[in-house]
Amino acid sequence: MEFEETPKQQYSETEKQNIFNNEFMPHINSMYNFGYRLTLDQDDSKDLVQDTYLKAYRFIDSFQQGTNAKAWLFRILKNSFINDYRKKSKEPSKVDYQEVESYYNSEEVDRQITPDLRVEALQDMIGDEISNALNSLDVDFRTVIILCDLEGFKYDEMAKILDIPIGTVRSRLHRARNLLKEKLSEYAKQMGYKNA
Amino acid sequence: MSNPDQSKMKQDCETQRECMEMLQLIVDGEATPEQKSNFLNNHLEQCMPCYKNYHLEVAIRQLLKSKCASQAPQELVDSIKAKVIQNLAS
Numbered sequence: 001m002e003f004e005e006t007p008k009q010q011y012s013e014t015e016k017q018n019i020f021n022n023e024f025m026p027h028i029n030s031m032y033n034f035g036y037r038l039t040l041d042q043d044d045s046k047d048l049v050q051d052t053y054l055k056a057y058r059f060i061d062s063f064q065q066g067t068n069a070k071a072w073l074f075r076i077l078k079n080s081f082i083n084d085y086r087k088k089s090k091e092p093s094k095v096d097y098q099e100v101e102s103y104y105n106s107e108e109v110d111r112q113i114t115p116d117l118r119v120e121a122l123q124d125m126i127g128d129e130i131s132n133a134l135n136s137l138d139v140d141f142r143t144v145i146i147l148c149d150l151e152g153f154k155y156d157e158m159a160k161i162l163d164i165p166i167g168t169v170r171s172r173l174h175r176a177r178n179l180l181k182e183k184l185s186e187y188a189k190q191m192g193y194k195n196a
Numbered sequence: 197m198s199n200p201d202q203s204k205m206k207q208d209c210e211t212q213r214e215c216m217e218m219l220q221l222i223v224d225g226e227a228t229p230e231q232k233s234n235f236l237n238n239h240l241e242q243c244m245p246c247y248k249n250y251h252l253e254v255a256i257r258q259l260l261k262s263k264c265a266s267q268a269p270q271e272l273v274d275s276i277k278a279k280v281i282q283n284l285a286s
Contacts, residue, residue: 028272028276029265029267031268032266032267032269033265033266036266037264053280054280057280058283117252122252122256122259123255125259130263130264131263134260134264149260154225154226170217173220173224174216181252181256184256
């Protein structure tokens with residue numbers, strides 16, 4: 001559990017309030033977006049984010065000032081999602097993890113990927129295409145794209161947030177991006193881009 | 197990056213899989229400076245598929261950033277703050 005690893009701090013009430021307001025709250029938009037992309041439901045996302053912030057406050061003595069508050073918060077949110085929400089979320093039950101990962105690690109998939117998706121086609125995607133494409137991915141693939149491409153976390157930070165080795169972060173990102181491109185090519189084709 | 201003469205670029209990449217991995221390391225800011233300059237100077241501008249892939253990767257990230265971020269509702273922010281203050285008082 002994330003709260004047991006670091007030596008406990010002993011902050012005064014004022015210090016706690018300062019940390020909460022100045023280090024935790026500035027990440028509220030990123031946190032809400034992460035919650036929304038995980039649950040795909042606005043109400044669930046609000047609950048998840050609120051639970052996360054209250055948990056963060058309750059365990060604030062486990063947060064070391066000067067360390068990455070955003071990564072710390074994201075990790076709590078991700079764990080809360082897995083423990084409390086994933087079971088009851090509306091998503092269909094998950095395919096076996098190993099199976100998915102080894103399938104997408106096979107050479108087969110790389111060969112299928114059309115590298116012909118064009119930048120011009122992307123520039124015409126002014127609606128919800130990219131958002132829908134992202135939401136259509138399996139939650140584990142969706143997650144790495146959000147953490148890396150949207151939030152700018154480094155691989156080692158992602159490894160800590162997700163509790164997986166860096167090698168897995170890299171391979172999962174690689175597969176996730178291929179799947180996203182596949183989805184975007186479908187949209188591009190529907191938009192009339194022949195070579196997309 | 198300059199705008200290379202596309203007619204002089206090679207149209208096939210024999211190492212596309214490895215190149216793609218390097219390309220993502222670069223775009224993610226995880227490549228070493230040597231890896232980066234080596235790839236950008238010695239490969240990218242001579243190789244059409246990699247050149248296209250690079251621009252595609254960059255465009256997808258821009259699209260994600262511009263279309264997939266959202267703002268937390270004000271009521272959520274207020275509610276969190278209220279609950280924490282309550283917590284302080286108790």
